[in-house]
Amino acid sequence: MKKTIIAISVLIVVGVLGFVAYSFLVSSKVPQAFIDKHNEVVALEKEAVQLSDLTSMPEMEALDEQMASEDYSGAFKSVDNALTRKKDASTKLNSIDKKLAELKSILGEITDSEIKTSAEKFIEIAKKENSAKISYNNLQIQMLEKLKTMVGILVKNSKTISAADEKMINDLGKEIDDLKNQITTVEKEVNNIQSQYKEAEKEFFGLAGLEIKK
Incomplete structure (x- = not known):
């Protein structure tokens, strides 16, 4: 029974949200307001990835050992802390959506029609990418919530597990x-959109005469 619980605990998908941070150099072809707004998006992306990367969370690194040693109270706290981080990341991702809308509203300040069209293209792809990341993050939140429920059962009944509790644990598993399957599908979608974004971004930066600093 306990081996089953330990096995379930490692089912959490720890794919990294592939956020990449960029900064602009000032260009006469693109207004400073556009550059500043983009940099606000970049800052939020940095914060989001730091909060949402399960692979680097000390709580998740400790989880398997806590489950193996039957430290269910510690495991419960670890999952709860990870959930808090993921929900904070969700707030950042939603803020990025708003910033991208604000960025789009500044498009009218770009006078060169070719650059403006290219900027609009990469913003639309960025919105699609962020939407996929939101879905990915939300699925991981749901998974952590179910794991938290599962570990909570063990905290209350660490010595004896009733048949009803065992059934609930199996159902949660x-x-x-x-x-996990849904997350894998969305992760592929995120990776695909990121490839599209990189191409659109490269085109925009080239036309605008801006430099990407990684």
């Missing part, structure tokens, strides 16, 4: 498996 199946739901976690389903979420």
Whole structure:
């Protein structure tokens, strides 16, 4: 039974949200307001990836060991802390959506029609990319919530597990498996959109005479 719980705990997908931070150099072809707004998006992306990367969370690194040693109270706290981080990341991702809308509103200040069209293209792809990241993050939140429920059962009944609790744990395990499959699908979508974004971004930066600093 306990081996089953330990196995379930490692089902969490720890794919990294592939945020890449960029900064602009000032160009006469693009207004400073556009550059500043983009840099606000970049700052939010940095904060989001730091909050949402399960692979680097000390709580998640400790989880398997806590489960193996039957430290269920510690495991519960680890999952709860990870959830808090993921929900903070969700707030950042939603803020990015708003910033991208603000960035689009500044497009009218770009006088060169070719550059303006290119900027509009990369912003639209950025919005699609961020939407996919929001879905990815939300699925991971759902998975962590189910894991938290599962570990919570063990905290209250660490010595004896009733048949009803065991059934609930098994059902939660199946739901976690389903979420794992959904996460894998969305992760592929994120990676695909990121490839599109890189191409659109490269085109815009080239036309605008801006330099990407990584």
